[in-house]
Amino acid sequence: MPGVHDFAIAGLGAVGSATAAELVRRGHSVIGFDRYRPPHTMGSAHSDTRMIREAWYHGSPYVPLVRDAHARWRQLERTSGRTLLRTTGALMMGPEGGRVFAGGPLREAIRPGTGDVALAPADVAERFPWLRPETGTVTIYEPGAAVLSLEACLEATLETAAGADLRFDEAVIEWSAAGSGVRIRTERAEYRARRLAIAAGAWTPQLVPELGLPLEVERTVQYWFEPAGLHALALAEGPAWVWELEREGTWYGFPPTARGLKAGMHFQAGRGTDVEQVDREVGASETEALRRLFDRYAPAVAGALAHASVCLYTNTPDEDFILDRHPDHREAVIFAGGSGHAFKFLPVLGAMMADLLTDEAPGQDVSLFSLDRFRADAA
Ligand SMILES: Cc1cc2nc3c(=O)[nH]c(=O)nc-3n(C[C@H](O)[C@H](O)[C@H](O)COP(=O)(O)OP(=O)(O)OC[C@H]3O[C@@H](n4cnc5c(N)ncnc54)[C@H](O)[C@@H]3O)c2cc1C
Known part of the structure; x- marks a missing residue:
């Protein structure tokens, strides 16, 4: 079995790649898996363009997140030397x-x-x-609304995560808690990590069937x-x-x-x-x-x-994302339910995922995305 990484990531699409980039930026060792090779056309993150706009969210907790994301995309533009967004209104x-x-x-x-x-x-x-x-x-x-160049955004994000061990065309089949970490079984091998991020988009329920996610x-x-x-x-x-x-x-x-x-x-x-x-x-x-x-x-x-x-x-039923720890296995953090509007937030969602995975105080309020809102047995 290969060595133990700090963090493993199941799914390197939009949110998984942003999570990998943020963890690498913070100096952690990361291994990531995707069943395909992003950017690919089988999930939710392909096809040229995505909007980043604020008006849709006015009066809601999303506004500071959009503003933060907008600034972080501009920052990534500077560090990557790529054109990532264009202000079109x-x-x-x-x-x-x-x-x-x-x-x-x-x-x-x-x-x-x-x-x-x-x-x-x-x-x-x-x-x-x-x-x-x-x-x-x-x-x-x-x-001030802008259009993001989707493939360039994903490529720049994956480049930022280049220090990670990224394994494409290798699907995660299952995972389990093991000692103080997790064991991950893919199509090819078994791996260990201290923590696991699950960001498998439309396939996420397959990796946490016990949660019965309402997706x-x-x-x-x-x-x-x-x-x-x-x-x-x-x-x-x-x-x-x-x-x-x-x-x-x-x-x-x-x-x-x-x-x-x-x-x-x-x-x-x-x-x-x-x-x-x-x-x-x-x-x-x-x-x-x-x-x-x-x-x-x-x-x-x-x-x-x-x-x-x-x-x-x-x-999700309320169109708000799910971004939370697994209720029974705190070493796993889940993102799911992009609900047609997650792409613009990627750099912020990556940071939120990294905060939960590393037990750092969240830089942003994540309560809106709590799993408890769908769990009848939650206190
Ligand atoms: C048509 C359309 C238009 C949109 N327009 C906008 C917009 O204008 N603005 C906006 O902000 N958002 C928009 N969105 C939403 C946004 O693109 C999604 O919310 C976002 O891409 C979701 O990211 P994700 O990481 O959850 O899923 P994905 O990006 O699909 O990533 C999931 C990844 O997990 C991988 N995977 C799955 N199962 C496994 C496994 N078992 N093991 C390993 N890897 C696995 C998949 O291959 C995939 O790469 C739009 C979405 C669509 C479909």
Whole structure:
């Protein structure tokens, strides 16, 4: 059996790689495993871009986390010498009484001092003439929102973790408490570590089946269209948008990159699937549904379909993450339930994981992510 490391990590996708980077930065010996070779297209962290925006969270404990994460991404940009994010601004749009605005944080965003701007439909059409909001659509424009280059972010994070022993294409099969540490069995060998981070995304329940985590894996599709029409150049400047529609659900769009104009549907209730049975094909009727949204709400900007790719959300019932110690084995720390919004927080989530693993006083409040909220037997 290879030597004992301070920390082992099961899953080196978004949160696992950030955890590895932070532990290495703090001078610890780390071994990490991934069933594939990130960045790969089988989990939740692939496909070009992710938004980092604050307005969505106003009035909630996420705001200091977004700000901290934004600063840490900029810091990683400086140390890695890579371009990781681009300020494009973002629009949050929806009907007055809808899910996005009704009594939620976006109400707070309109308050003075946030830097955000409320726009009437006519203002939206004037400033961003490719968008056609209906009467009654409320819009918050957040000029400081940015788009993260996902693969560059993951590569820079993994480079920071280069001092770790990172083992790709080697899945963790099971783990158990052993003495004062943990034993980890992978497809290839057995390993020992003092502590274990479990960050296996949509597969996490397989590594802690005894917890019965209330997670739903949702298949979702990202599409890239050739930018077209009069506004193709302006579109690239931004903003990104997240737009709740009364009938069709919530959709989003990104300023085009070299891969094209990316768009897709956000959260579609009742679409839970088995992570081992995900349909990776994208049907023509799915693409047509998205094209109908463009035709109606952003006509003439989406040209030919360039590419489509299936991605996974792993949702908790309240859409807040799980980041906590295993209730019966304190040597294991779990991240799960990214719920379609964890990527922007990675450098902060990596630090939170490292704090719990090393028993350091948390730099941030982690109570929001406690497992107890789902455990009937918790005191
Ligand atoms: C379409 C889409 C759009 C999104 N947009 C945004 C956005 O704009 N902004 C934002 O902040 N977030 C966004 N997200 C959410 C964000 O990407 C996810 O929350 C985040 O990637 C989750 O990270 P994770 O580490 O939990 O999972 P992953 O990144 O999937 O990592 C899990 C890793 O564990 C590995 N693994 C699994 N089982 C094992 C095992 N047994 N042994 C070893 N390794 C294993 C997997 O191979 C994988 O690499 C979006 C997600 C999707 C799908």
